[in-house]
Amino acid sequence: MYDMILSSLAAVVAWPAIGYLVLGTILGLFFGAVPGLSGLVGMAILLPFTFTMEPVAAFAFLLGMYAVTTTSDTLASVLLGIPGTSASQATILDGYPMAKKGEAARALGAAFFVSAVGGLLGALFLGLSIPVLQPVILAFAQPEFFMLGVLALTMVASLSGGSILLGLVSALLGLLISYVGYSPTDAIPRYTFDVIYLFEGLPLIPVILGLFALPELLALAVGNTSISRVDQTETRSRMLDGVYDAIRNWWLVLRSSAIGCYVGLLPGLGGSIVDWIAYGHVVQSSRDKSRFGEGDIRGVIAPEAANNAQKGAALIPTVTFGIPGSAPMAILLGALLIQGLQPGPQMLTTKLDITLSMMWTMVIANVLGAGLLFLFGRYLVRLTFVPGHLIVPGVCLFLFMGAWLATSNMGDWVALLLFGMLGYLMKCGGIPRAPLVLGIILGPIMENALAISLSAYNGYGWIGRPIVVVLAVMVVVSLGYAIWNHAWRGSATSPVDGLDAHMPRPGVVAARPVDQLLPLVILTGAFVAAAVLAVDWPANSARFPLMTGIPGAVLAVVALGVAFRHLQADRAAGRGLGAPPQPLGRVLHFAFWLLAIVGVTILLGQRIALPLFAGLYLVVWGGYGWRVAVPYALGCLSVLMLIFDQVVAVSWYPALVLR
Amino acid sequence: MSAPNRIAATAVLAMGLASVPALAETPFYEGKTIEVLINYSAGGPTDVEARLIARYLGKHIPGNPTIIARNRAGAGGMIGMNYMADVAKPDGLTVAIFSPPVFTEVLGDAGLDTRFKDFVWLSSLAVPQICYVRRDTPPGIEDPADLLQAETFNASGIRPTSTHDIRMRLSLDVLGVDYNYVTGYKGLAGASAAVLQNEAQYSCGSIASYRSSVVPSMVETGIALPLFYYAVVDAEGNDVLDPSLPDIPTFRDYYRSVHGEDPSGEVYEVFEAVNNLKTSLQRGSFVPLGTPEEAVDALRQAWKALETDEEFLGAYEEAFQAKPVIAHGEETMALIESLDDIDADLVSFLSDYIAAGSDN
Structure with a gap:
């Protein structure tokens, strides 16, 4: 056994495998750092090149790439507030506020360090525990997945910041959005309004980019502040500080890595949820929650450790049972077959050397990836001190192209802009956006799992299954804790109900009650309409929409009532409405620029629209001269041509002129 | 470049x-x-x-x-x-x-x-599809023909409108077996995982998914038994045999072996039309x-x-x-x-x- 561990290490570090590993790792850092690209895209692009390689080299190439996308995705999440991949959405919540405070280097240092540690633990988990895990994986059938979804949904309480009410409204809206598309159990479309873009549901990435990144982009454009509100000379944040933070929080790193391993182990949960679960866990388990959402390093450590740990564990069901838990793993399964390897128990016996070489690949790639980022990260941190106007066009390019990569339809951009508007309204109104994302991700898992469970076990025949019972107890405990905690904290911070509207509330941007009115009215309308539309659908398809729409409408109306009371209290106290966060005129002006990108794209295509936007924006809006604007625009063009056209081979919009 | x-x-x-x-x-x-x-x-x-x-x-x-x-x-x-x-x-x-x-x-x-x-x-x-069943489906399936005596079992599908599901239901209806249709699994991998977990007992998959997921975890371990594959029927009315599947009968051959006659009737005709189109395209x-x-x-x-x-x-x-x-x-x-x-x-x-x- 020990011989084999060493000989498989030797096989990985031997030429040419190590060369492919290093190349794969560098490509992986790139796929992770560019929003919209991910390990999945990387796998699809690299797979054909492995056809002619030896197995160890092929997996060194593929897994070296795959292992580190969740290390480098932190760059965009922390520095720009855009998730680099869907596995680092939660990192934005505290990572980006840290960048605003000038502490980007510290956040990145912690993130890279715990990514490597999490990745190592995940790989070790893969290596050590395969033999004992088969019963665990097989025991998690659809009823257990449904209960896991319910348990994850109780995380809303932790992700809501100050107001559980608003958090619930947000989560229910997320669930509602997840129902768009063909019903999983009936042959009927739901909420598609005959728009074929919606038939398969809304893709996650444009929605996330719109909700989180567009409002931040707007703030940069309107405010022209650098991302860091603190000057470079005033901050002493170093990457090494982040490492110390991580070491101080070693117990959290271990717990988050364990969460990552378990989520990775269960096929079908995947990368887009692991960060949220880890984030929910750290908020739930922390005594002092006051700084979450405002730049708490623990909010960076938890998701970043978990998302790398998840990857090693995700290999287990793929390699040993041939059950790919996610799309990248489905490709890996293909790669196994191409190499003439059958997934199954023999991967632990006669082919154990290959499995161990995969583990070593993950170990080396994680360390190498983090090491490279430590070397170059500090140069990238400088981005956060650059004036906003110089950042906006570049971020805009990656934002629009990131969304475009989802399906390469104009629908991606419409989704980006509409959810950007929603994200802006929610941000202004202090309505937490994280629960919405949780709802979108959990909706299909829960709905599908419940429908299958009801059908496969004769109704509720599954309710007594041992793991279901254990999970149900955990749901009750988690809910009870959330209520107790909220009541305790609520009584401690708001002695007089209704008068604390302008007092800083933990985790929530101090919002003006007047800004809550518009989004809440829109949401109430959406919930009511959704419930009304669902009435005629077959039971299986109508169950979740009704269970979401009706309470959603009720809670949104209650939230409206609360907002009105706050308004009245403010008026009684002679406080007025307060200043709006951004002047509306400038906001609309910027929205017009974004619409212009769409318009020019329809006419002339993206390769002209985006560089043109960059140049004109810098001159007209930023007040820079042509000597800055022209090279910048040319830079944008070359990014589009080199990265998106040549490497990714993106399908461009077929413009009316100049195809 | x-x-x-x-x-x-x-x-x-x-x-x-x-x-x-x-x-x-x-x-x-x-x-x-x-x-x-x-x-x-x-x-x-x-x-x-x-x-x-x-x-x-x-x-x-x-x-x-x-x-x-x-x-x-x-x-x-x-x-x-x-x-x-x-x-x-x-x-x-x-x-x-x-x-x-x-x-x-x-x-x-x-x-x-x-x-x-x-x-x-x-x-x-x-791309032909292969159907398989768990051997422990009550009262036990020793031989492919035992499927007809099986108690109600769950057949796992992906989406009601998918050809996977339509063909699976049509073929089971033609055979006249008692089954419960459970759909909504994520892809062929999800449908076969359900059989491995004994949440469902019967499913079908393309050759690639059958060989990669079903054979190593279920066929070689004795959990499941392959039954038949859907073959294209040519202009003369003969099954086009798939060279990759020498050991598994076509659906028609299977039907003949268990019922002693050729399948016929409206449901079968629809199955044949649907299968010819989808398998060849x-x-x-x-x-x-x-x-x-x-x-x-x-x-x-x-x-x-x-x-x-x-x-x-x-x-x-x-x-x-x-x-x-x-x-x-x-x-x-x-x-x-x-x-x-x-x-x-x-x-x-x-x-x-x-x-x-x-x-x-």
Whole structure:
């Protein structure tokens, strides 16, 4: 056994495998750092090149790439507030506020360090525990997945910041959005309004980019502040500080890595949820929650450790049972077959050397990836001190192209802009956006799992299954804790109900009650309409929409009532409405620029629209001269041509002129 | 050009020079780039197969064009179809390698802007499906024929409108067994995992998914038993045997062995029609109507050449655990034209049948 561990290490570090590993790792850092690209895209692009390689080299190439996308995705999440991949959405919540405070280097240092540690633990988990895990994986059938979804949904309480009410409204809206598309159990479309873009549901990435990144982009454009509100000379944040933070929080790193391993182990949960679960866990388990959402390093450590740990564990069901838990793993399964390897128990016996070489690949790639980022990260941190106007066009390019990569339809951009508007309204109104994302991700898992469970076990025949019972107890405990905690904290911070509207509330941007009115009215309308539309659908398809729409409408109306009371209290106290966060005129002006990108794209295509936007924006809006604007625009063009056209081979919009 | 692309292009070029004799006039594709369009997203089964083909197709086209693969996914493949009809130019530079949405075409969907016959088809690939059952399905299945005595079992599906589900239900109904249809699993992998977990007892999968997921974890471990595969029926009414599956009977052979006669009746006729179409058109390659004839000829020749390209066959067989079953030009066009002959009765039968499946 020990011989084999060493000989498989030797096989990985031997030429040419190590060369492919290093190349794969560098490509992986790139796929992770560019929003919209991910390990999945990387796998699809690299797979054909492995056809002619030896197995160890092929997996060194593929897994070296795959292992580190969740290390480098932190760059965009922390520095720009855009998730680099869907596995680092939660990192934005505290990572980006840290960048605003000038502490980007510290956040990145912690993130890279715990990514490597999490990745190592995940790989070790893969290596050590395969033999004992088969019963665990097989025991998690659809009823257990449904209960896991319910348990994850109780995380809303932790992700809501100050107001559980608003958090619930947000989560229910997320669930509602997840129902768009063909019903999983009936042959009927739901909420598609005959728009074929919606038939398969809304893709996650444009929605996330719109909700989180567009409002931040707007703030940069309107405010022209650098991302860091603190000057470079005033901050002493170093990457090494982040490492110390991580070491101080070693117990959290271990717990988050364990969460990552378990989520990775269960096929079908995947990368887009692991960060949220880890984030929910750290908020739930922390005594002092006051700084979450405002730049708490623990909010960076938890998701970043978990998302790398998840990857090693995700290999287990793929390699040993041939059950790919996610799309990248489905490709890996293909790669196994191409190499003439059958997934199954023999991967632990006669082919154990290959499995161990995969583990070593993950170990080396994680360390190498983090090491490279430590070397170059500090140069990238400088981005956060650059004036906003110089950042906006570049971020805009990656934002629009990131969304475009989802399906390469104009629908991606419409989704980006509409959810950007929603994200802006929610941000202004202090309505937490994280629960919405949780709802979108959990909706299909829960709905599908419940429908299958009801059908496969004769109704509720599954309710007594041992793991279901254990999970149900955990749901009750988690809910009870959330209520107790909220009541305790609520009584401690708001002695007089209704008068604390302008007092800083933990985790929530101090919002003006007047800004809550518009989004809440829109949401109430959406919930009511959704419930009304669902009435005629077959039971299986109508169950979740009704269970979401009706309470959603009720809670949104209650939230409206609360907002009105706050308004009245403010008026009684002679406080007025307060200043709006951004002047509306400038906001609309910027929205017009974004619409212009769409318009020019329809006419002339993206390769002209985006560089043109960059140049004109810098001159007209930023007040820079042509000597800055022209090279910048040319830079944008070359990014589009080199990265998106040549490497990714993106399908461009077929413009009316100049195809 | 990126480094990987350049390597690929150079390789393709080098191989192409070796295999294609010099031509007197400049070949149509000399110095050109062909865009291979895929109507599902990166990483799915359609994408993996199309990219594999795209990689080998170029070296058989005179002029050695560069080939790049792009995805245009969405709406069950319809967005790609619409793109080929509305946007792609008939210049021979955009070639679709799709999983054509056969049932959207047959049942008629307002979202589809086009009909299959509005394209010039180059070829199609057939992928048969294999059905299997757990041996411990009460009262126990020792022999494939025991399926008929089984107590009510769960058959796992993906989506009521998917051909996987429609064919699975039709074939079980033809056999006359007692089953409970459970659908909504995530892909063939999810449906087979459900059988492994004993949440369902019966399912079907393509050869690739059968060999990669079902054989190692269930067949070799004695958990499940393969029963039959759906074969295409040719013009003479004979099953077209799949060379990759010598040990498993076709559905008709299985039916004969358990019932002692040929399957017949309305449900069977619908099954045969549905299966013929879907199995033979699992993947299809085409270009827009009006594409220059020399381009069409060059592409069709390249598809034919793939059948004798040992390197391609080796890679395909390793990836999909089966030999590719390719139909060419006229054969595929005949298949597409047969879509017009499908009568309204069958269409309404299918719509009702799909809706009925959702009710339980």
